[in-house]
Amino acid sequence: MRRKRTTTGAALAAGALAITGLALAPTAAAVTPDTATITADCGTFGGGEATLTATQDGTAATVTVKSSAITAPIALGADSISSTLTFVKAGGGTTAFTGTENPAMAAGDPVTVGPLAGTVASGDSLEAGGGSLRMTVIGITITCTATGPQSPGPFVFD
Template sequence: MICTRLGIGAALAAGTLAAGLALAPGAAAVVPQTATIVADCGLYGGGEATLTATQSGTAATVTVSSSEITAPLALAEDSITSTLTLVKAGGGTTAFTGTENPAMAAGDGVTVGPLTGTVAAGDSLEAFGGSLQMVLFGITVTCTADGPQSPGPFVFE
């Protein structure tokens, strides 16, 4: 009887621990998950933009959004072809591409992404020195960061 109780108690304890671990928040695969830059888009303006990164293994996404960089015209959902090029700390670049964007009215803040790319463990990627190219209605708009992103580069696990 005592052995049965110990066995049941141990099983319950193990089950509770497993459930707790399953419900616990996972560690972030990329740090930081968000960063800000001040972007210059030439004749098309500029301003502060937020970059939000996620990672699942070697697949990563970055979404760029800004309330200060605005749509010149109304834009349909998924109508902007975007390429975000980030600079690697050790040299080279990594590109994130896609055609994802919400519908936007003229004057709305611009959001593109999630843009997809491939990363390796330990990659440290920075927007400063890279660019965001958006093609809308056949016109390419290129934005560059005026300085390093804050709080720092994206570091992928």
């Protein structure tokens, strides 16, 4: 009987340690800043200020792009825009975020694409300036380029 109590006690102690470990586990990694703005030129499709919102969970990251200065040329259904947002990495190279996520938009509505998914490493510093946003809508490709660096600065991932 004593052996059974010892085993039960050990199991309870292990369970308590596991629960304590979960409570003290670090939260998901964060990106800083989580929101930045850029000014973009989309050629004949317009241009102006856009807001980029980034999230991170480990090596998975997303970015959503919203702009009231860039508008939908026609009514668009949900998830009908294929987008690739390319950032320039500090130290060289690029990182792309891709997806087909977007809300339904009426002609003239502000454009929103994302969340676009990408993969990051701890310490990655990504800047939209020098990169581009390529959107394909009903077979027409629209390329927007940043006309300067993003503000307040690049996204830095934990």
